[in-house]
Amino acid sequence: xxxxxxxxxxxxxxxxxxxxxxxxxxxxxxxxxxxxxxxxxxxxxxxxxxxxxxxxxxxxxxxxxxxxxxxxxxxxxxxxxxxxxxxxxxxxxxxxxxxxxxxxxxxxxxxxxxx
Amino acid sequence: xxxxxxxxxxxxxxxxxxxxxxxxxxxxxxxxxxxxxxxxxxxxxxxxxxxxxxxxxxxxxxxxxxxxxxxxxxxxxxxxxxxxxxxxxxxxxxxxxxxxxxxxxxxxxxxxx
Numbered sequence: 001x002x003x004x005x006x007x008x009x010x011x012x013x014x015x016x017x018x019x020x021x022x023x024x025x026x027x028x029x030x031x032x033x034x035x036x037x038x039x040x041x042x043x044x045x046x047x048x049x050x051x052x053x054x055x056x057x058x059x060x061x062x063x064x065x066x067x068x069x070x071x072x073x074x075x076x077x078x079x080x081x082x083x084x085x086x087x088x089x090x091x092x093x094x095x096x097x098x099x100x101x102x103x104x105x106x107x108x109x110x111x112x113x114x115x
Numbered sequence: 116x117x118x119x120x121x122x123x124x125x126x127x128x129x130x131x132x133x134x135x136x137x138x139x140x141x142x143x144x145x146x147x148x149x150x151x152x153x154x155x156x157x158x159x160x161x162x163x164x165x166x167x168x169x170x171x172x173x174x175x176x177x178x179x180x181x182x183x184x185x186x187x188x189x190x191x192x193x194x195x196x197x198x199x200x201x202x203x204x205x206x207x208x209x210x211x212x213x214x215x216x217x218x219x220x221x222x223x224x225x226x227x228x
Binding site: 006009032034036041042043044045046049051090094096097100101102103104105106107108 | 119148157158163205207221
């Protein structure tokens with residue numbers, strides 16, 4: 001069965017500093033991989049996704065992620081964080097069923113931004 | 116605007132009672148999902164459905180039930196058999212396409228009192 005590991009429960013970063021959130025996955029075939037962001041008490045919003053092609057994918061809000069098959073990783077990065085980036089971030093792997101995608105999520109990383 | 120609507124936003128239940136959470140989508144998506152979110156545990160899949168009148172158990176289906184009588188609607192009932200129902204519940208939907216993005220509702224916070 002597929003699984004996702006986000007080893008960092010909580011990360012604190014200064015505003016303007018760079019950010020990297022780690023994600024490792026376990027999946028038998030070429031995975032569909034996603035990063036979602038959640039503000040407190042809200043639903044999830046897609047930041048970016050990978051399913052084929054270029055291993056460096058660009059997303060919204062200045063985020064990017066790199067797929068590394070050899071390391072089973074899909075780390076999320078941002079060159080310079082803004083206070084509005086404070087949220088919880090979830091990595092997910094998709095499992096296709098009948099043409100749809102069933103997502104398995106990691107446990108999330110909570111990002112705190114300090115001035 | 117298209118989207119997913121969950122109601123209510125907050126729900127309080129007495130122990131021993133069943134309660135139903137509503138999820139409606141107007142995105143014309145085939146598949147719908149229910150996830151449970153607890154602090155430090157991420158999102159765990161309760162039930163999912165890819166077509167009307169058909170649904171499958173997810174990883175933590177015990178104590179929950181669902182129905183899919185209409186494409187737009189996928190209500191979740193939390194039964195008295197669910198031993199620890201206090202959580203944040205999220206409904207999602209996806210179109211029929213490989214690698215498609217899941218769209219989420221704003222969630223329902225259920226508290227047992």
